[in-house]
Amino acid sequence: MEKKNVLVAMSGGVDSSVAAALLVEQGHNVIGVTMKTFCYSEADAQADGPTRSCCGLDGIMDARLVADRLGIAHYVFDVEREFTRDVIDDFVSEYAAGRTPNPCVRCNGNTKFRDLLRRGKMLGCEFIATGHYARMGTDEGGRPVLLRGMDEKKDQSYFLWALPPEMLPRLMFPLGELTKPEVREMARQLGLSTAEKPESMEICFVPTGDYAGFLGKRLGADHAALSPGALVTASGEVIGQHDGYARYTVGQRRGLGGGRSLPLYVIGTRPQTREVVVGTADELLRGDVAIGELNWLATPPSAGDAVRVQVRHRAPPVPARVEGVEDGLVRLAFDDPQRAITPGQSAVLFRGDVVLGGGRIAA
């Protein structure tokens, strides 16, 4: 195989560690880099002690250990300013508007990959690689396409739909053919210090998972999104109080109280009136969805096309038909009604394993 200069993003987690190791094993010239995305002291101040978040300072140290072990250079790229502007500010304003954002999508599309590519060029790297569970392939015309990862349970192509399409020819995903258990086993065999590191479940800049606390710091604790309001049914009946609509996301059960004949779920929020709308499991179902802020990684679908659409991380893609594409919006009708379609989340369109692109679910 041809030896390439590859810049690999290393978070300090097991996945990107193994991705780097595989590239080295394949004989490439590999340079490791960790993105510094936010201020550590601020994140640490939220936690009771040192955090184990992937993006934290510990992540940088862990990535360095692995890079040393692999005998490759390792650097830190400071993208704090861009990350704050493009990811954190968006995260905050989306919650303030009553939606549920995907910061990882924003980061990949706006910050991480763009920066890797730009700086990679400066370091003479023609390829960039990450530890995402996704694959690169080619279509009938020989053009590069992004594919779902082989491990259905771990597939992360959902987070990659917003990448600039011109980047595709320069991407490598060394873990695309592997499963998570295989990756861990490789890490053990390679003696990587990150082999047993727990999965990071939280958003990197809110390592404690306390979104409301984070939002309170950014918006002010008395912001409407964090202030009390009414819990209402779709028919307008007030059934109780909530402590801020930003604490609720569509499909959520927690925090709604009990004592009802049927379990209740959040089915929507109304930021203007500070209401959180609740309903039964049936009311949570939607037959269609409109998505905006579109990005296409392959030929965009047109009205009438049959596609598969994934509306949430770890949800399986489900069959749907494109009803219309207009004014920057795509309207999709599901073959079967889907549960908890959440405004602000990503909807990603697939044809087979090919990621066509996606958008944000409109309110």
Place this chain on the structure above:
Amino acid sequence: MTDPVYLDHAATTPLRPQAREAMLDVLSRRWGNPSSVHRWGREARAALEDARARFAALIGAEPAEIVFTRGGTEADNLAVLGRARAVAGPLACSAIEHRAVLAAARAAGSDRLRIVPVDENGVVDADALAGVLREGTPALVSVMWASNEVGAVQPVEHVAGLCAEAGAAFHSDAVQALGKVPVRVDRVRVDLLSFSAHKLGGPRGAGVLFARRGTRLHPLLFGGGQERGLRPGTEDVASAVAFTVAAELAEAEREQAMARAAALRDRLEAGLCERIPGLRINAAATQRLPTISNLSVPGADPEMLLMALDLEGIAASSGSACSSGAVEPSHVLLAMGLPAELAGPSVRFSLGRDTTQQEIDRVLEIFPRVVERVRT
């Protein structure tokens, strides 16, 4: 890759063989505790006191004025914080002080710190200092002997005169200056002076604080009363001896080595200016350490400059790396009034006694190419 080129001697230097020999000799033969009453203790004590006397002689001090510390940062901290705890009043520090001074001054209470500005060449503004002194006697004035970042040699005699007039204690961080310019406490009326071994071929983790007799100072550590109570803890005799050996060598070779470094540095700067449009030499219009060349490369990505150089096998540095390894703009260049677009993309080459003309010529060949690549 061809042979790497190390031009980061202001960060650290390789241990000189004579210093290593001296260290090994102490570690293997005079390993006793200098505080012990027995023969082993006496032998270690003799080695330590011999080093102390020799170090004192090197800078024109008395042996009792030499405190061996575990590094330059510790010497700076002991001078600044130790003084701040002993005497009330503000701490007047030049804007280009090392973080070991500025952070220690802040630790004494942020309301005590007075920053004394520098001019566009990184030289402390003596008039501004005089103004600060008129406002009330500081507990300490701290102006480094020569800048670690741009090399600017400071008017320490003048500052010493101002301090003496005002009755203020004068501390100077001479970590970069020793062995490169004359540093004598019998010529300059300085009260406290910090030194570090590894900047001149000594081991890491060894430093000296010169504390002029009668200078009131509190210790930062408490224990067995070693180093006249100012730096308790069993002495690291091997490091103290090795530091002294390295310092003596550096001082003995100083004039010749500095003439050689100056010629190489001039060759580097002239060659780079010719090849890189817009290149700016920082602190060019003042006396600089001959070993330091600080350059601003407008339009270059600040972080990428060093990384791309590293990948080409050239070691340099810039600003100061924070704990994460990300590069922040230099507080020194900002204090010199450089706009962000010049303060950010800067690189410091620092030459050492082993630096060769071939190495300089390699940089002349590679650096312009790297700059081209990282210009945005």
